Amino acid sequence: MPRPPQKRRLETRARLLAEASRLVEAQGYAGLRVEDVVEAAGVAKGTLFSHFxxxxxxxxxxxxxxxxxxxxxxxxxxxxxxxxxxxxxxxxxxxxxxxxxxxxxxxxxxxxxxxxxxxxxxxxxxxxxxxxxxxxxxxxxxxxxxxxxxxxxxxxxxxxxxxxxxxxxxxxxxxxxxxxxxxxxxxxxxxxxxx
Amino acid sequence: MPRPPQKRRLETRARLLAEASRLVEAQGYAGLRVEDVVEAAGVAKGTLFSHFxxxxxxxxxxxxxxxxxxxxxxxxxxxxxxxxxxxxxxxxxxxxxxxxxxxxxxxxxxxxxxxxxxxxxxxxxxxxxxxxxxxxxxxxxxxxxxxxxxxxxxxxxxxxxxxxxxxxxxxxxxxxxxxxxxxxxxxxxxxxxxx
DNA sequence: TATGTAAATTGACCAAGGTCACTTTTGCAG
DNA sequence: CTGCAAAAGTGACCTTGGTCAATTTACATA
CATH class of the missing domain: 1.10.357.10 (Tetracycline Repressor, domain 2)
Structure with missing residues (x-):
């Protein structure tokens, strides 16, 4: 099911940032875990490291x-x-x-x-x-x-x-x-x- | 074979510091690995974390x-x-x-x-x-x-x-x-x- | 619609710091 | 000397950040 190409990537990035922001608000910067972020965003770990x-x-x-x-x-x-x-x-x-x-x-x-x-x-x-x-x-x-x-x-x-x-x-x-x-x-x- | 008690600990600490210092001189602070230090000092990893x-x-x-x-x-x-x-x-x-x-x-x-x-x-x-x-x-x-x-x-x-x-x-x-x-x-x- | 290819994503895998229940060593009291 | 409790040390194991070859998705072009 093909659709927007670059759009998808921007959405993924936005989702990662949104979930990370939410987690930081809940548990502070020091307690943020990469695994929690990717899980919340519904992507694989590698994806996060292709964005950041x-x-x-x-x-x-x-x-x-x-x-x-x-x-x-x-x-x-x-x-x-x-x-x-x-x-x-x-x-x-x-x-x-x-x-x-x-x-x-x-x-x-x-x-x-x-x-x-x-x-x-x-x-x-x-x-x-x-x-x-x-x-x-x-x-x-x-x-x-x-x-x-x-x-x-x-x-x-x-x-x-x-x-x-x-x-x-x-x-x-x-x-x-x-x-x-x-x-x-x-x-x-x-x-x-x-x- | 019992002998000095506190002395042994001080020697271990000194050895850890000496080897760490030597390794830092050779490869810089950023490249220092805990495993290298304990290996060079001839102690287990846990020992280092009982000293520092x-x-x-x-x-x-x-x-x-x-x-x-x-x-x-x-x-x-x-x-x-x-x-x-x-x-x-x-x-x-x-x-x-x-x-x-x-x-x-x-x-x-x-x-x-x-x-x-x-x-x-x-x-x-x-x-x-x-x-x-x-x-x-x-x-x-x-x-x-x-x-x-x-x-x-x-x-x-x-x-x-x-x-x-x-x-x-x-x-x-x-x-x-x-x-x-x-x-x-x-x-x-x-x-x-x-x- | 078929197909090539570049972008995007995946997840098994690795590296390295840090933990802790267990063993050995040490020194002292009896 | 012997037994024992505290000190010191051990190393298997765990956590977590980070990698990368393989796979899927997205779109342009014939």
Missing amino acids: TDKDGLLAVLIGAEVMRIIDEMENAAPPTDLPQLMNRLAPLLDFVASDRVIFDLLLRYSGSTGAERDEVVAEGFYRQIDLWAGWIAGMQAAGAVRGDHSPTLLAEGIQAFLNQVIAIRFCQGDQATGTPAEALHPFLAAWLIT | TDKDGLLAVLIGAEVMRIIDEMENAAPPTDLPQLMNRLAPLLDFVASDRVIFDLLLRYSGSTGAERDEVVAEGFYRQIDLWAGWIAGMQAAGAVRGDHSPTLLAEGIQAFLNQVIAIRFCQGDQATGTPAEALHPFLAAWLIT
Whole structure:
């Protein structure tokens, strides 16, 4: 019974992603098993690996899509005019990345890069972030709200660095971290951005 | 034939570490196989996992020991008095962490934390670094060589953040990174530490 | 409709990390 | 010395991610 050729493949991929997403929601990223995904999607194991380079590649697509959604939100919001507003804009991303260690590890490993599929989808988000933040900073510099003695891109990459650092320390401290991630991030950004 | 009880265990552990170290030197961290290690050490697989929580735990001990050696060097050198000297002091650590992706990933994941063995050995190095750098910075602040408007610890944690960021971007760009890691780190530290 | 072929999928198989009930070793108390 | 309990070590077995030659599906063309 012949029918659509390329369409079928796209449907299979969509089913794999949908089932994986559902399983992640139910049991978290760390507990996701490839076998469960292919069983839920009704395909053989080999099919998954013809759609994604490996398990991390599948996760990268899921996580990358969520990051894209968050960046869309950031882009649609009004550019921040001061540090408190900047912190507000960053909060959703910070919360998402800090919500699960697997997310953090994966984003950090593939935050830049070239080549494989998993890298591209995540890397695109990385560069969109930097560009967006650099644009914000340029505006804030023009308004005199942040230091003007360095390029917006350098300052934006610093935001990324501190965001990673705060979350890394947070995860590593494991037990009881004091305050929210945003509260931990604030002094770094203040020192980095203000004069 | 009864004899030393605890001594035997220490010898086994030492043999596992020695053989693992030898194998890593020959084929890198990524290529290390647990089976090779236990075979070389002449013990059963289960023995390795009674000495280390898992494969990463073994690697953490190896890498942590090397980091300790590098920090010892840093501590024994004269404290830097300006940014170029600071860069020189950081170079060996930067080179080591940037030399192998497995090292970077592992250090970043377990750079702080509590509890498991692998975490402790790496976490100790992390806090020693921060403390050492904070001491350097306090001296440089007193001499007016770096900004004095923030705590030495905050500035030291910033150094760590940028070091991670530079290496992360470097690994991710995969293909051709321009310049050395130190050259990439320099503008960040200059902007972070100078007024 | 018959047929060639490229795309898509399959599932038996493999590799390698990790587990655990069982055996051996060790040191001490009697 | 002997018996015994804890420490150390063993290796068969399990789990899970990942591979690939073989098979089925999909469509274009004669």
